[in-house]
Amino acid sequence: MNIIVCVKQVPAKDAPLAIAGNWIKESDIGFEMNEPDSYALEEALRLKEKHGGEVIALSLGPERVKQTIKEALAKGADRGIHIADDNFAQLDPLGTAKLLAAAIASQKCDLVLTGLQSDDHGFGQTGVLLAGLLNLPHATLIMQIEALDGRLKLKRELEAGWFQWIECPLPAVLSIQSGINKVRYATLKGIMGAKKKEIAVVTRESLGVAIEPTQKIERIYVPTKTKKTEFLTGTPKEMAAKLVEKLKFEARVI
């Protein structure tokens, strides 16, 4: 089973964010693999262990994203593809998906896996858009994958504790739910071996992709809190009654 996993490199979770217009200052902060994508990668590696084949790590962005591809290689991906694009942070979901889809289309693969959403932009659309652009069936929020004779049986999560099994033909695009597996550690041999694995580099031009933006992030900002705290007084019983009233009629949350 040949699998392509889309792994995004995002600013480290604890990085202090210095806002610059509609993105952040990239100097002095660390970057890491988008955590939801690490579950997708783990799932891909497990499928490869079970069914054989190849896992390709695909990422899009400036030179620094090679580091994330290498991490994927160190964990067991066979080769990587880097879509070199310095302006990655400005791409909208459709633009990103078009580039990824072009790179994926150049490979022979049975399955495309993505994480649910990224920890920076958090659009959560990439997997679904890829399916549309590649004209492949898809499913999201996948908790479990069973592969049998060119078909998949997938367990999908819904709200409020509901789940569903779906059958899906191959090839397909799947968005993997976070936390469904325990992500493996890169081994020393894996890290050393990663150095020798191939990372092919492509660009918009070499992929022949033209992109029209559909939306624009005008600016990002820290939302300021305008509310003042209203302190309730009285006996516990009185305060409880007041609170319930306020929650019902003022805040209208219950």
Added chain:
Amino acid sequence: MALQREQLEADVLIVGAGPAGLSCALHLANLIKQHNAGGAKPELSAENIYVLEKGREIGAHQLSGAIMNPVALAELVPDFAKTAPLDTPVTDSAALIFTQKSSYRIPITPPPFNNAGNYVISLSKLTKWMGGLVESAGVNLFKEFGGAELIYSGDGIAGVITEDKGLDKNVKPKDNFTPGYELRAKITVLAEGTRGSLTKQLVATKKLDNINPQSYGIGVKELWEVQPGKIQPGFVAHTLGWPVSSKMYGGGWFYGLQNNRVSIGLVIALEYEDPRFDPHAAFQTWKTHPFVRNLLDGGQLVRYGAKSLPYGGWYAMPRNYVDGGLIVGDAGSFLDSQRLKGVHLAMKSGMLAAETIFEALKKADYSAKTLQAYKEKIDHSYIKTELWKVRNFHQSFRNGMLDGFFHSALQQVSGGRGLIDPMRVHAGHEAYGKIHGRPAPERFKGDGKLTFDRLTDVYHSGTRHDEDQPCHLKVSDLNICATRCVEEYGNPCQYFCPAAVYEMAKEGDAVKLKINAANCVHCKTCDIADPYQIIDWVVPEGGGGPNYEGM
């Protein structure tokens, strides 16, 4: 459980990717390159040099003020002035005396505080850059791996075992359990930094101690972004006096960086009498001094961190070579405590180790006899020249600041000898006085704008650890905490830890030690300063710890 560990072999294994470890790796790789290029035999390979770094990134655990003397970097990377990420050359060095309300600049900055020709740097950025050079040279650099145990062999060492990964809180294997590797090497270089956990074991086991035990300090640092114009890049100042009492050894610093950033901090020697002294609180209090308050007014905290430093100098330097092993950097006491400079000495020690190792590899002889050349190289280098002059410096202050100034002044004019040579001291953790029932002081709260409590600061250190792993702070006898320590010293761990790891929680009438291991910033203060020496800091799962990137 009888673990099957995967075995790997390297020529050289370096534990720790700080300035010392990376200098060793890079210099050795360069020597090997030249050697191979000249067609010499045996052919060596930089790929057989492995460097382990427990942090998530190179530089993630690197913390220092820092002002660097470029002498060693210039030897290692001759075009460093163009390629190294140095923040700014020092433009003005001031020594200030603080009283509670005012400050006084000493008209002629005393030589130890004069930093002309040096650079203000972020040690984290510098080591990250060095890491890039090391990797480009073909060395295998492994991030998120620590050295958990030494592999002993004969009279020395033969490698390390890396930490087990994927164990849960109760030390049971999780789904992704991966046992640590048995990494054997012809020569292992311990570059773990101050109070390195493997170094501590090696020194104790092989009795490598010198005539003085190591003396330590704790440095607490914050990186701030301040209003433009508050400070010039390259302006560096060290402060003495308030709020550090004259019986204690310590002082503050603030260094102006580019882009309106300023590095500020306080160092305190871990040999004070009051077991409930709180170094973090002292630092926060120092920030309220009118001079510092004005500097930080309108500014914002960017990052926080803390680290211990080795103050002991020459007479506290352990024997730094054994069969198959060398000790470099802060782990080997290569810090000039008078000038507060360790980066260049760490780098130089790494380079001298590299030269020693290079010879040993050519001869295929890794015994202490061959590695002894390391000590000889040190003795003939500027490491000795510099450290010998200040060999009694820190120890002069064992009885307070005035006494210290007196002795160190005499040492200054006698090439370091002074009145007493060597000046012997006890370990810092033996300095505590008993509390004799004195009530506990109120804990520092912070105003949330200029000063912060420890938890808020820890958040800004970017510290994270996988919560579900064994506790890496091993306390050998919890009874002591609950019965003896609470009476005798009032549980100093709650006070000296700059990351609020230790808490004494009430359990009915008694107290129980609660360890918030995930807050740990890997400073090793607890391992150093605990009065009973029952705390053993061991390396947690790789990748955890603070994130001093850009700091």
Added chain:
Amino acid sequence: MRILVVTEQRQGKWNNTSFETLVAAQQIAAATPGAVSAAVIGKGVAPFAEELASKNVAEVLLVEHDLLESYTPDGYCVALKQVIETAKPDLVLFPHTYQVRDFAPKLAASLGKGMIGDCVGFRSEDGRLVFVRQMFQGKTAADVTFTGAAPWFVSFQSGAFRADLLAAHPGGKAPVNAAQVTLSAGDIRTKPLELFKEAKSAVDLTQAPLIVAIGRGIKAPENIVQAEALAKALGAEIAASRPICDEGWLPMDRQIGSSGQTVAPKLYLALGISGAIQHVVGMKGSRTIVAVNKDQNAPIFEIADYGIVADIFEVMPALTEELQKTKG
């Protein structure tokens, strides 16, 4: 501006966020100005359409087909593409549900358009709409606008609008019109099997609209039942700050904070939580925050909408009783 709201129901029950989206549509219609249509999709879903017709909408579109009985992304995309091409709305709104995430972006792309998803609000500025969404896991907000021509696709986060503000139809009823769609079995590639409920091995607090969280103030594990009773009376999920989960008093998937989950529910009730920054970053996006703490200087009060300075052991039972009274 013509606005089309795509509502959601499953197994005979509304997904209530659909009403919130209708409210959003009504507010946008008031601001732009415009008209709102609502679409109901499925098979045998006429009753849902009738219910919507009593709300202040210009029209309800009933999109029915045998192959739409169970949700499939292919089925919904093919059908809705046709509906949109016929109805020609300017703005298509969705509630940001798991289901919408599964098909809506693809639907937009099939029409050559982009989607701005998971919005928490909107503004009408200089004649154009600016949508607000969160980035960096709630640490920042982002203003996003569309470039290019309509139709534009937007989904709104659960709780961003208040369903109770949904205005009724002023005149009486809106027309319910059947929208014809052509769909064949070959269009649908995935096969949905049965839905089932399962005790989740991990709780996804990010989906809980109401949360009761406990901190160190709870003092001992045996006291947690009081908080659980309160959560039950409120219909809320129970959560905790890190020290509670560290001790093992609650499982780690209940942890809120920088090393746990980040949530933004409609209501966050913090009991005995001091408000250390590690916890606050995980919940400060909550719409309404109520804090109960003995210490009036606890930092949690800085971000609370309502504060009660009192002993949680007195407040918890009083609140539980009060809530049970209103329910019963």
